[in-house]
Amino acid sequence: MSPAHQRDERALVLAAQRGEQPALEEIVRLHQASLWRLGSRLLGSPSEAQDLVQETFVAALRGLERFQAGRPLRPWLVTIATRLGLNMLRTRRRRPSEPLEEDLPDPSSGPEGEVERRLELENLMAAVGTLEAVPRAIVVLHYCEEMSCAEVGAVLEMTESAVKVALFRARERLRTRLGGSS
Amino acid sequence: MSCESVRECLQENLEGTRHPLELAARLPDWAQRHLEGCPACREASWQLVSLECSLRRLNEMSPMPVDLTAGVMAALQRPEPVVAASRERFWMRAAAVLLVSLCLYASTYVSFPPLQAGWQLVSGWSLPRLELPGLSESLALVGAAVCLVGAAALNWRWSGAH
Numbered sequence: 001m002s003p004a005h006q007r008d009e010r011a012l013v014l015a016a017q018r019g020e021q022p023a024l025e026e027i028v029r030l031h032q033a034s035l036w037r038l039g040s041r042l043l044g045s046p047s048e049a050q051d052l053v054q055e056t057f058v059a060a061l062r063g064l065e066r067f068q069a070g071r072p073l074r075p076w077l078v079t080i081a082t083r084l085g086l087n088m089l090r091t092r093r094r095r096p097s098e099p100l101e102e103d104l105p106d107p108s109s110g111p112e113g114e115v116e117r118r119l120e121l122e123n124l125m126a127a128v129g130t131l132e133a134v135p136r137a138i139v140v141l142h143y144c145e146e147m148s149c150a151e152v153g154a155v156l157e158m159t160e161s162a163v164k165v166a167l168f169r170a171r172e173r174l175r176t177r178l179g180g181s182s
Numbered sequence: 183m184s185c186e187s188v189r190e191c192l193q194e195n196l197e198g199t200r201h202p203l204e205l206a207a208r209l210p211d212w213a214q215r216h217l218e219g220c221p222a223c224r225e226a227s228w229q230l231v232s233l234e235c236s237l238r239r240l241n242e243m244s245p246m247p248v249d250l251t252a253g254v255m256a257a258l259q260r261p262e263p264v265v266a267a268s269r270e271r272f273w274m275r276a277a278a279v280l281l282v283s284l285c286l287y288a289s290t291y292v293s294f295p296p297l298q299a300g301w302q303l304v305s306g307w308s309l310p311r312l313e314l315p316g317l318s319e320s321l322a323l324v325g326a327a328v329c330l331v332g333a334a335a336l337n338w339r340w341s342g343a344h
Contacts, residue, residue: 024258028251036246046247057254062262117239124236144240168193174237175229 013069016061028057031074035081041140042085044129052088056081078145079155082137089133127177135170138163188216188223196234205231278336285329288322 015023032053039049039056060067060080067076128139134156141152149163156163195208205227206214217224 021255025251025255028254029249032250032254033243033246036250037241037243040244041240050247050250053250054253054257057250058257061254061258120236121239121242124240128240139237140240143237146241168190171193171196171230171233171237172189175226175233178233178236179229 009073010070013064013067013073017064017067017069024061027061027073031077032057034074035077038078038081038140038144039085041125041128041144042082042137043088044125048088052081052085055084059084075151075155078141078147082141082155086133086137089136123178124174127174130177131170131173135166135173138166139170139174142167185216185220185223188213188220189226192223192227192230196230199231199234201231274336278333281329281333281336285326285333288326288329 012023012026016027035053035056036049039052040046043049043052056077060077067073128136131139137156138152141147141155142149147155149167150160152158153160153163158166191209191213192205195205199205199208206217209217217227
């Protein structure tokens, strides 16, 4: 993050902490797309991802007074979204299982290469969806949010080495599941 | 060297790799020798690189179906959900239980045989008497009364939080 961007974000957070509506709206506009991507990868369902994004912003903006302006906002939002997402996954496990739906366009349309890429991503998402909640969150944070194992550990309150071990096992499971097709 | 150690070594060197040959070049000599003679591990290395390349595509942005700004702003206007109230209730309940326990414990200091007998009857054992310097019977009674009033106030606030 550039120093100018950091200054802008600090000003935005301070305005939002004063309850200024345009600043609150700007925070949502700036971060909703990336949080939605995180939610859809974690939950495998666009509609649930939408609920997750909404819940994340409501929780974050209600607790914004506790946030220290000047610190980067995104990791904080990602932490809230991940924890809420994990709760949603655990609740879902108690309900009868639902098939995972991924927000991908119809593979029968579009250029051939694109279709292949979409199908590959669809297969991958289905395989990621078979992982347990925490390993799934680790995979999503590491690859989707491009976080290091230490950063993932900070979000999930795990040690770096525990994250590495879980990531190792998750990759092995995905490799076995996808076989040579990925 | 076992296949398991080679698989571990493959994963440790996976970060940033784009091609199986690139991965093989990063491996120490012992792992490379193992790969040359073990088709299963060679296959696993190909699969791992292929998986790694696919996983790195998870960060591709797909368009959001709708703008959620209006929905979030509307949700913010609604009163706080019950979760916060129930968390508050939990702590008030815990504090009330603690105060009542303190009150009961303070009562063990009071030399009133029926009270001690009652304790023994209810719990099956007698609580050790508080032997704190400067703690008198009247001070223990005042402490117990303060604890009871505190617990009652919490209970009143707790009922209001429903």
